[in-house]
Amino acid sequence: MLNNAKKIRQINRADFFNLGNFTEKIKFLLRYAILAPSTHNIQPWKFSIKEKSCLCFVDKKLYLPYGDPKTQNSYISLGGTIENLILVAKYYNFFDHLDYNYDKSGTFFVEVFFKEGVGMDENFTSFEETIKNRVNVRGVFEEKDIGLSVLDELLDELTKAKSVFGVDAYLITDKNKIKEIAKLTAKGMQTAHSNKDFRKEMSLYINNNLSSRKYGIHGFSMKAPLLFSFILPSVIKWFDMGKILGKLNFKSISSAPLICVLSGGDDTPVAWTKVGRLAQHLTLISQNHNLRTSIYVAAIEMGYENELMKIIGADKKPHFLFCVGYMKSKARITPRLEVENKLTR
Ligand SMILES: Cc1cc2nc3c(=O)[nH]c(=O)nc-3n(C[C@H](O)[C@H](O)[C@H](O)COP(=O)(O)O)c2cc1C
Numbered sequence: 001m002l003n004n005a006k007k008i009r010q011i012n013r014a015d016f017f018n019l020g021n022f023t024e025k026i027k028f029l030l031r032y033a034i035l036a037p038s039t040h041n042i043q044p045w046k047f048s049i050k051e052k053s054c055l056c057f058v059d060k061k062l063y064l065p066y067g068d069p070k071t072q073n074s075y076i077s078l079g080g081t082i083e084n085l086i087l088v089a090k091y092y093n094f095f096d097h098l099d100y101n102y103d104k105s106g107t108f109f110v111e112v113f114f115k116e117g118v119g120m121d122e123n124f125t126s127f128e129e130t131i132k133n134r135v136n137v138r139g140v141f142e143e144k145d146i147g148l149s150v151l152d153e154l155l156d157e158l159t160k161a162k163s164v165f166g167v168d169a170y171l172i173t174d175k176n177k178i179k180e181i182a183k184l185t186a187k188g189m190q191t192a193h194s195n196k197d198f199r200k201e202m203s204l205y206i207n208n209n210l211s212s213r214k215y216g217i218h219g220f221s222m223k224a225p226l227l228f229s230f231i232l233p234s235v236i237k238w239f240d241m242g243k244i245l246g247k248l249n250f251k252s253i254s255s256a257p258l259i260c261v262l263s264g265g266d267d268t269p270v271a272w273t274k275v276g277r278l279a280q281h282l283t284l285i286s287q288n289h290n291l292r293t294s295i296y297v298a299a300i301e302m303g304y305e306n307e308l309m310k311i312i313g314a315d316k317k318p319h320f321l322f323c324v325g326y327m328k329s330k331a332r333i334t335p336r337l338e339v340e341n342k343l344t345r
Helices: 002-007 013-018 022-033 072-091 122-133 148-164 175-193 196-203 226-238 242-254 269-288 305-312
Strands: 045-049 053-058 095-102 108-114 168-172 258-263 292-295 320-325
Touching: 013 022, 022 045, 022 053, 022 072, 022 108, 022 122, 045 072, 053 072, 072 095, 072 108, 072 122, 072 269, 108 269, 122 269, 148 168, 148 269, 168 175, 175 196, 175 242, 175 258, 175 305, 196 226, 258 269, 269 292, 269 320
Parallel strands: none
Antiparallel strands: 045 053, 053 108, 095 108, 168 258, 258 320, 292 320
């Protein structure tokens, strides 16, 4: 497994310029795209390479009926992939534009168009690097505030995002509000794990620490020691761990100096995909500054959006939430299915 997680991230920049045609270049960029985060690391994306563009869509076979009943997290994950693709295409001076679209059967897709350019755009160097190293961490944050310059940069992106993506974003630094959000997430975890079907579905995506599976969450990502990681899928399946996991989430979230909540407005694939793009963009900016990010969507997923709106004073339903802060403990990089497994005609 480790081999896959490391190998899949060994992308040599210079190789891009030795590739002869658009198809090969697009395939090369997709190696970055697939490093995006996804619910339970299911990697619900599919790509279809055209003459000078790439269609990106959700693989509906990978919907999670209990973990993601509204399917919004699949589209948020798709948005993360697309943001990676666009940022590296910009780095290689290869990006043209993108369209959000639906095909005749009503399937939503995003078409990213490319054009030949010269050299690299150094403004995107840090993104090219961070996309390869980004991890979703779980754990307690250090007691250290986020520097004003980083907060300014995030705020700047959020202001731009409103007009560019049509996504509303809230940055929460108030300790009391953060604690309330932590409590609500713990409640969401309890609700989720009290449902046998949710637990059964989730257990299918939990791997032991030595597993060579290229999707799903390995025990080490949840801080499970080696031996325990072997029984973790069964423990999750057969026992309601909601209270314990809720407590752990509460501890981690309440230690965060910053929480970012995003809302795309409508409940549509377009809005969710835009949320995913912005979430990935902000995550990468944060990690460019050596900050760590942790995603926690249990409150949103389990129907506590109204309570969350009250806490943060939002007027639109939230779609995504992540914490930002400094953390000493390192998280391990996670595996991915290779691009070839995600291509379709
Ligand atoms: C839409 C979405 C929802 C997620 N929800 C949670 C969550 O509630 N709790 C959590 O610990 N991780 C959550 N994750 C993180 C994934 O588990 C993680 O991205 C995946 O295991 C791959 O790991 P990596 O991001 O470190 O590569 C979520 C990710 C996405 C994209």
